[in-house]
Amino acid sequence: MTELFEKKCIACDGSIPAFDKNEIHKYLKKVDGWEVKSDKDKSFYLIKEFKFKNFKESQNFTNKIGNIAEEEGHHPDISFGWGYCKIKIFTHAIKGLAESDFILAAKIDKA
Numbered sequence: 001m002t003e004l005f006e007k008k009c010i011a012c013d014g015s016i017p018a019f020d021k022n023e024i025h026k027y028l029k030k031v032d033g034w035e036v037k038s039d040k041d042k043s044f045y046l047i048k049e050f051k052f053k054n055f056k057e058s059q060n061f062t063n064k065i066g067n068i069a070e071e072e073g074h075h076p077d078i079s080f081g082w083g084y085c086k087i088k089i090f091t092h093a094i095k096g097l098a099e100s101d102f103i104l105a106a107k108i109d110k111a
Helices: 021-028 055-072 099-110
Strands: 035-038 044-051 077-081 084-089
Touching: 021 099, 044 099, 055 077, 055 084, 055 099, 084 099
Parallel strands: none
Antiparallel strands: 035 044, 044 084, 077 084
């Protein structure tokens, strides 16, 4: 069985449905420490906060994640500051979660 981090994100054109809660929970078991939350419009997303010793470590991690996102063609929302980096992942085209979101999360965990 192929690990999620070994797969490639696939661009979504909006023609697939977002994962339902059962699919989300199945995939959530394959990533480490990510939370599933929903926006006010009930769209699900993944979120995780990483902690660091200082600003430089946060910045370096953020840049590394930016490079991974660019390679995968799948771009999360990232906020960072002194000692933290927070990453939010979802598929804009379907306003929810799909396999590529979990692939990206697995790649970020591997970093």
